[in-house]
Amino acid sequence: MKSNSPVISFPPHLPFLSRSRTLKTLLFSAISSSSSLHQLRQIHALIHLFGLHASSLLVAKLLRRLSDLGIVPPNPYPSLLFSQVPSPNSFLWTAFIRSHSFSSPLSIYLLMRRQRPPPPPLSFTFSALLKSAQSISEGIQIHAQTISMGGFDSDLFVLNTLIDMYIRSNHVTNARQVFDEMRVRDILSWTSLVVAYSRIGDMDSAAELFEQSPAKDVVSWTAMVGGYSQNARPREALTVFKRMQASGVAFDEISLLGAINACAQLGTSNYAIWIRQVVDRVAVRKSGLVGSAMVDMYSKCGLIVDAQRMFLEISEKDVYSYSAMISGLAAHGRAADAIALFEEMVTTTDVRPNRVTFINVLTACSHAGLVEEGRRYFSLMKKKYRITPDADHYTCMTDLLGRVGFIVEAHELVQSMPVEPNAAVWGALLGACRIHVNPEIAKIASERLFQLEPEGIGHYIVLSNIYASAGMWDEVSKLRKIVRGMGLRKNPASSWMESGDGVIHEFFAGDELHPRSKEMKETLEYLLGRLRLAGYVPVLRSVVYDVSDVEKERILKGHSEKLALAFGVLTTGVRDVIRIVKNVRICEDCHVVMKMASSVIEREIAVRDNLRFHHFRNGVCSCCDFW
DNA sequence: CTAGGGTTAG
Structure with missing residues (x-):
């Protein structure tokens, strides 16, 4: 908590004229650095004391700060401030319009036009109006108004806001049209569109524009890094991040987030170590923003101990940091620790859980089969924290019930939930039917999914x-x-792992694409031979094709995580953990093989599936065979 | 004074 009041020191030796200007400047910066209504009121009193309450500049700044603090009409304070200025200039009118952005900015604008003489509107007067437009048609009307005032038809500021208005209402094509017709563009025009394309998942258009843009700054680079990472293209995200560094643009905290997230998606430990060094160079590691992303990244790279260490280093832990840590513990099957951390958060800190935190807690329960605890948190969330469960929470509950085998109850929950079940909910139910082989309910769930x-x-x-x-x-x-x-599947199942030099090797079921494919096959045969001596029997029911047992066994041997395992045995040091990342759920047979291999070859193996980790040590898995 | 932002279920 910041409790320091803004300090206004007054240099008495300055001549009067510049004193007045200096005073304004000091008060102005005091407003910017204020952090509470209480402080603002104190500054307001000072402004009165110095007879500066008619200053449009100071009052406009006060209004802006007030809206930052959420103090907007119908709260009377902004209007009170405004009414104390006898002849507000265009800047103040604009600030007043902006403070009404959630009520009726247009009515203030009309009031402004009725003044005699009317203050000349500024480009950002219209921008303020455009920003609060509730609909496209309202926005177009405002823009027409803007043009009719003359002199604004090619105003960069107005057109950029128009672009943003279209983007906000998902009309990227219209935004692009405005952009194409602009005679002068600045980096903001370019970046707005790059972001718009990446938000709709069209990274190719985003990249095309980005490459064409004449100037690139930290924000536009960040938009590309973040765009690739949010669109599940982590390698490209990191390539762009490296290009940004090579181009001499220094990165800041925000630009690191996309890169950290990309490393999380890759899930390999060398990238975790690499990004940590990058982050350490700018020493922002303890910030909640970067810290939370790092906790998440370490967890997803299998380095849960590092995640915990990082979590402890965050100086101001907020709901994001806690949620990231809870989610990490959950993914590593450490439900008890995840729940304990949640309890610690609510009992020893002021941090309030949000809807995501509850998703994380429920997921933790789900991964450990803690049905009763899950039910308890589900009701706690409603009763104590007044969070209305949404479809995502119902997905967790459906998964929790279904995973332990309460399929009928899970189905009843889906039918009785107060919000419309979405694809994720039905998907959870279908997933449960897969684990417990319930073709009847599976049919019901999948029919909904097909729709x-x-x-x-x-x-x-x-x-x-x-x-x-x-x-x-x-x-x-x-x-x-x-x-x-x-037609063909878009995302075939694959596993990947990293060799020591940071190169990522990806394997697909049954593929012989890798240059060391032959060696890998031999290694796997040798390994499976040793496992058989230890009692391994292939789990033939993991094969979902109606083929002979011999054929089933051949298919099992080709599973991508087994190829990765063989590659890991071949290429990593005998003391290294073999870390494998997989984009779909691990099958039962591979799970057995990993368990047995961990004891037969005395190696620790970590497999990250699409949603959680399996740590194999001495023949057992951290998931206790429940996944 | 408008462009990039950490936690999210199948």
Whole structure:
């Protein structure tokens, strides 16, 4: 908590004229650095004391700070301040309009126009109006007004705001049209569109514009790094991040976030170590912003101990830091620690959990099968914290109930939930049906999924796998036909790992693309041979094709995480942890192989699946075979 | 004085 009041020191030796200007400057910066209504009122009193309450400059600044603190009409304070200025200039009118952005900025504008003589509107008077436009048509009207005033038709500031208005209402094409018609553009025009394209997932258009933009600064570079990372293209994100550094633009805290997140997605430990060095160079590690991202990144890279260490180093822990840590512990199967941290947060700090925190806590319960605790937190969230559960929370509950086998109850929950179940909810139910082989409810869930996400080829495959596990081969072949008709899968299952030099090696089921493929095959055969001696029997039911047992065994051997395991054995030191990242859930057979391998070859193996970690040590897994 | 922002279920 900042409790220091702004200090206004007055240099008495200055001549009177400059004293007045200096005083204004001092008061002005005091307003900027104020952090509470109480302080603002004190400064306001000072302004009165010095007879400066008619200053448009100071009052405009006060208004702006007030809206930052959420003090806007109908709170009378802004109007009171405004009314004390006998002849407000255009700047103050604009500030007053802006402070009404959530009520009726247009009515203030009309009031301004009715003054005699009317203060000339400024470009950012219109920008303030445009910013608060509730709809496209209102925005277009305001823009027409702007043009009719003359002199603004090619105003950069107005046009940039117009672009933003279109982007805010998801009309990227219109924004692009404005952009294309601009005779003069600045870096903000370019960046706005780059961001707009990346938000709609069109990174190729974003990149094209970015490359064309004549100037690049830390913000526009960051937009690209963040864009790639938010669109699940971590390698490109890091490439752009490195290019930014090479171009001589210094990065700041915000620009690091995209890069940290990209490393989290890659999930490999060398990138974790690399980004830590980058972060340490600017010594912002203890900030909550970077700290939370780092906690998340370490967790996702399997370095949970480093995540915890990082968490402790954050100087001002907020709900993001706690949520990131809880989510990390959950992903590593440490439900008890995740819950303990949540309890510590609510009992020993002022940090209030938000909806995401509860998603994290419920996920922790889910990964450990803690049904009763999950129910308790679900109701605590409503009763004590007044957070209305949304579809995401119901997804967690459906997953929690379904995962332990309460499929009927999970289905009832989905049917009775007060918000419309979305694809994630039905997906959780379908996932539960896969684990516990319940083709009846799976059929219900997947029919809804086919409606909600008709392009989601994965749902057909999961349903088909459930039918396969239940031996319903007629149904399987019907679904296979549909899947074939839909074309190739966009995201095939793959596993990847890093060799010591930071190169990422990716493997696909049954592929022989890697230059060391032959060696890997031999290594795997040798390893499986040793496992067989220790009692390994391939889990044939992990294969969801109706083929012979010999063929099933051949398919199992080709699973990408086994290829990665072989590659890891070949290329890493005997004391290194073999770290594998996988983009889908690990299958039962691979899980058995990893467990046994960890004891037979005395190596620690860590596999990150699409949602959690498996740490294999001495023949057991941290997930206790519940995943 | 408008452009980039950490935690999120299947």
